[in-house]
Amino acid sequence: MTVSRTNFAWATLVDVGGRGRLHDRLAHALRTAIRDGRLAEGDAVPPSRALAEELGCSRWVVTEAYGQLVAEGYLAARVGSATRVSWSPEASPARPRARRSPARPRIRYDLAPGLPDLRAFPRRRWADAVRSVIGSAGHYDLDLPDPAGHAVLRTTLAHYLRRSRGADADDTSVSVCAGVTDGLVRTCRALHGLGITDVAVEDPGWRRLHDAVTSAGLRVHHVPVDHDGLRVDDLAATPARAVVVGAAHQFPTGTVLSPARRAGLVRWAREVDGFVVEDDYDAEFRYDHHPVAVVQGMDPGRVFLLGTVSKTLSPALGLGWLVAPPSTVAALRSANPVAAAPPVLDQLALATFIDRGWYDAHLRASRRRFRTRRDLLLTTLSTALPRARTSGTAAGLHVLLHLPPDTDTHATVRAAASAGLRLVDLDDYRVRPAPDRALVLGYGNIGDTEIPAAVALLREALTR
Incomplete structure (x- = not known):
């Protein structure tokens, strides 16, 4: 018997089988x-x-x-x-209890990369968007979702990407997905269906992109990144016919793909009859001038474009997009026949949030906040750690902190964690070892008033 009611223990299974009264x-x-x-x-x-x-x-x-x-x-x-x-x-007599694993140290300050300011999530306006959708959605909107995403959101995203990112997109080329990783897995399955077996990724780079490529059964080739971004000459020396690249803001180096290499990348794709997969994960955040437009606009027939609200609103929403070259849309659909689109009501809420101008307003406020926070972090680091230097374009949600060559960054990360500070070693994103010692410091999800104390803990960890 299973019954559910808030104030009674009715969810307990009562088995009254057997013999007897x-x-x-x-x-x-x-x-x-x-x-x-x-x-x-x-x-x-x-x-x-x-x-x-x-x-x-x-x-x-x-x-x-x-x-x-x-x-x-x-x-x-x-x-x-x-x-x-x-x-x-x-x-009753005590029963032996399972041994508990040691408790993890409590993290007081988070300087790990990858998160926006979760305190600043626009709760009221998002709730307004959800309420508006609940009141206006037709009964047909509550049917099984289109695997490519709701037509309303696809149209809204196409318009947004054209005006804000310089993309060449329309509702037929846009698919709604759960984020960059989901979009990349779908793309790699489509590439596999098109006969492509080798894909290049950046080194250093986000390891989940590597895992997404291999999960689709493709071979991965790692191509180094320097101060101008992906080294296209090294890419040409691999058997890859597709490459995943962060052109507007590479993670974790923070470089921007130079104009010459953008042109060279498109030329490479045409020469090998291949594709570029552009990871546009946080390009909305540029603090010294307007963000550069996407490479996808230079050759929409050769470039897949991936984007997400995970770095602008919250990863909890699980909403992203994929713009595919027109010639690959059929292959994308057939290669992902059971791919699930995010919940329809969430999709419609995002469309409302963008259409009413709330997304643009949120991005403007976020850029001001993150620019101020980045400046504060750089100033505090230069004062507290004069032997270290920072690098990375004035964009995104992280900087690189380069440390003296004799620094044990692994030990520093462990010491900081024991003191309540979360850090990430650049080596965690590398495939090939490199002599320079650096930390990847994220400033998206830490308060301005917390930065001095966090840097003080970092300095203590470096001296242990």
């Missing part, structure tokens, strides 16, 4: 549930009339079982109140 079997089932801890001390059992109806028996059976358990001390009955469990397994 029904009220004895019911008492035995409830007694076992109490002894096993499935019914805890203080839990209310169902009213006798309701439980009798569920079991298809007379109310007398239930009252007899309850009376027996009251007499044994397992239940307590009070006039005008629910009958409740009055016995706890803790009263």
